[in-house]
Amino acid sequence: MSYWQKINPTGAVGDFVDVFRNAGSKRWPIALISLAITTGVFSSLAWESWKKPRPLPEVTYINSWPLDRTEAETQEFIKAKQKEKEQREAAIEAYEKEGRDLWATVGKASGMDVDKMKKQAEADRAREKAAEKAKADAILKQAGVEPVAE
Numbered sequence: 837m838s839y840w841q842k843i844n845p846t847g848a849v850g851d852f853v854d855v856f857r858n859a860g861s862k863r864w865p866i867a868l869i870s871l872a873i874t875t876g877v878f879s880s881l882a883w884e885s886w887k888k889p890r891p892l893p894e895v896t897y898i899n900s901w902p903l904d905r906t907e908a909e910t911q912e913f914i915k916a917k918q919k920e921k922e923q924r925e926a927a928i929e930a931y932e933k934e935g936r937d938l939w940a941t942v943g944k945a946s947g948m949d950v951d952k953m954k955k956q957a958e959a960d961r962a963r964e965k966a967a968e969k970a971k972a973d974a975i976l977k978q979a980g981v982e983p984v985a986e
Contacts, residue, residue: 936954936957940954
């Protein structure tokens with residue numbers, strides 16, 4: 837059985853008509869004021885925008901370098917950043933090596949040829965590193981800078 841089959845609005849309409857007839861002489865002005873207020877509230881809600889205005893982009897200028905910085909200070913800054921990068925890469929390499937050692941132990945325990953897999957993985961890593969260096973050297977040559985030999 838549907839929910840709407842149980843609803844019968846005739847009783848509510850009859851009650852409203854009975855109360856409206858017994859409301860007195862001021863029922864029409866009160867009804868019009870009530871209708872105007874209700875219409876005003878709903879129309880103001882209908883025209884209200886629920887969209888948030890788009891924020892303007894924030895422009896951040898590089899302000900960490902003083903304008904009067906010398907070439908020596910620039911080189912010091914570059915060397916410090918390079919050292920930080922090398923330390924970060926060394927920590928990542930140590931972490932990855934530990935993981936490779938753990939997986940090698942699991943591989944040995946499960947009967948795999950770990951030495952062959954290790955040689956293949958090292959060859960793949962060396963190939964990837966050579967490809968990255970070749971790409972960096974090509975970019976440097978394109979910029980007119982001679983690549984540094986390792």
